[in-house]
Amino acid sequence: xSNVYRLVKPIAEDSEPRMVPTGTHPANHLGEKIGLVLLSGxxxxxxxxxxxxxxxxxxxxxxxxxxxxxxSAIFGGLLCFLRPQYRWSLRxxxxxxxxxxxxxxxxxxxxxxxxxxxxxxxxxxxxNTMPVFTIALxxxxxxxxxxxxxxxxxxxxxxxxxxxxxxxxQSGLEMVQDQGWLGQLLIILASLSGALAVVYTRRRVRExxxxxxxxxxxxxxxxxxxxxxxxxxxxxxxxxYPWQSWIxxxxxxxxxxxxxxxxxxxxxxxxxxxxxxxxGITTPLFSAIIGILFLGEVITTPIxxxxxxxxxxxxxxxxx
Numbered sequence: 001x002s003n004v005y006r007l008v009k010p011i012a013e014d015s016e017p018r019m020v021p022t023g024t025h026p027a028n029h030l031g032e033k034i035g036l037v038l039l040s041g042x043x044x045x046x047x048x049x050x051x052x053x054x055x056x057x058x059x060x061x062x063x064x065x066x067x068x069x070x071x072s073a074i075f076g077g078l079l080c081f082l083r084p085q086y087r088w089s090l091r092x093x094x095x096x097x098x099x100x101x102x103x104x105x106x107x108x109x110x111x112x113x114x115x116x117x118x119x120x121x122x123x124x125x126x127x128n129t130m131p132v133f134t135i136a137l138x139x140x141x142x143x144x145x146x147x148x149x150x151x152x153x154x155x156x157x158x159x160x161x162x163x164x165x166x167x168x169x170q171s172g173l174e175m176v177q178d179q180g181w182l183g184q185l186l187i188i189l190a191s192l193s194g195a196l197a198v199v200y201t202r203r204r205v206r207e208x209x210x211x212x213x214x215x216x217x218x219x220x221x222x223x224x225x226x227x228x229x230x231x232x233x234x235x236x237x238x239x240x241y242p243w244q245s246w247i248x249x250x251x252x253x254x255x256x257x258x259x260x261x262x263x264x265x266x267x268x269x270x271x272x273x274x275x276x277x278x279x280g281i282t283t284p285l286f287s288a289i290i291g292i293l294f295l296g297e298v299i300t301t302p303i304x305x306x307x308x309x310x311x312x313x314x315x316x317x318x319x320x
Contacts, residue, residue: 008283016170033271040263045124047256050248051152052120052295057245058270060112061238068107068222075215078125086212095204100217103197103264104257105224110190117183119297120231124287125307126187141199141290201268210265218257223306 052065114123205213221301229236283309291297 014168036263036267038259040267041258041283042128042286043255043263044273044288045120045283047252047260047292048111048115048120048124048127048283048287049295050252052115052123053248054252055115056110057241058236058249059229059233060109060116061229062233063103063112063223063249064108065222065225066236067253067257068104068218068225070250070253071218074221074254074258075218078211079215082211084212086209086211092205092208095200096216097220098212099201099205099213101198101224102200103261104217105221106193107190108221109225110186110193114186117179118187119291120239120295121284121287121291121299122184122303123187123299124283125303125311126184127191127194127283127313129188129196130191130198133192134198137195138201138202140214141203144204157309157312193309198264198268201265202272208269210262210269213265215259216260218260 051063051067058066111123201213288297288299293298
């Protein structure tokens with residue numbers, strides 16, 4: 001049976017229109033989208049909880065540098081085995097550096113600092129401000145991802161939820177924490193940084209191989225954060241870190257920089273910046289289960305109300 005084809009509008013001005021089968025267009029792959037979003041949410045919830053545990057024993061910059069160094073070793077081995085093609089150019093290297101700092105360096109550092117003040121489950125909730133930032137930025141920077149009135153309403157609802165969480169100064173920890181707002185602010189800044197990375201990736205390097213992008217940004221940020229860790233926190237005392245911290249650090253590394261970021265770039269390339277930013281929408285559910293069962297975290301009324309508003313707004317952004 002013959003396929004039905006339709007004309008796809010080119011994204012870049014210098015690209016040619018192309019014909020694709022309507023029955024195989026990525027927009028129709030609902031089952032794959034749901035599965036990838038669930039998998040991504042689980043991976044990032046494991047990473048956030050693992051960072052929470054490791055940050056108990058390791059200083060934040062050193063922890064971030066160790067995660068990236070471990071990820072670099074894994075990616076290095078995979079690159080030697082897979083040998084993916086890459087067209088070297090100065091602009092391409094600059095793109096990878098910018099994406100790496102925005103998508104890995106700053107979020108890693110901010111998360112390691114934030115879990116000193118808030119629970120991992122609350123951090124997972126606040127990371128869902130990333131779709132709000134992504135859609136707002138995509139409206140101005142990406143010609144094929146414009147805001148609608150329905151998305152504006154969803155954005156306003158999500159912002160209301162995040163605002164409620166901020167002004168309530170909640171931490172989600174059993175011990176009273178007066179600087180819960182600081183941890184929340186750090187996660188919101190990490191989300192903004194990640195949103196910039198997603199939109200920049202979609203605009204500049206959408207045709208690059210996801211694995212190459214994921215590996216390149218990890219290599220770049222390993223060098224940057226290792227230098228920063230030595231300058232700020234000095235030479236780490238590896239022998240003083242207990243075995244639990246090393247297991248947590250490795251768990252956070254495999255689940256986020258290695259698997260999670262490859263999946264993120266795959267979503268950006270296949271489905272677009274907006275859907276990629278929704279990849280963590282299920283993270284709060286997994287994080288709440290992990291936090292309550294294993295980390296002794298609590299869910300207060302302001303956290304529950306703010307979470308419902310935030311997630312309802314984020315859900316509506318993709319629904320409409």
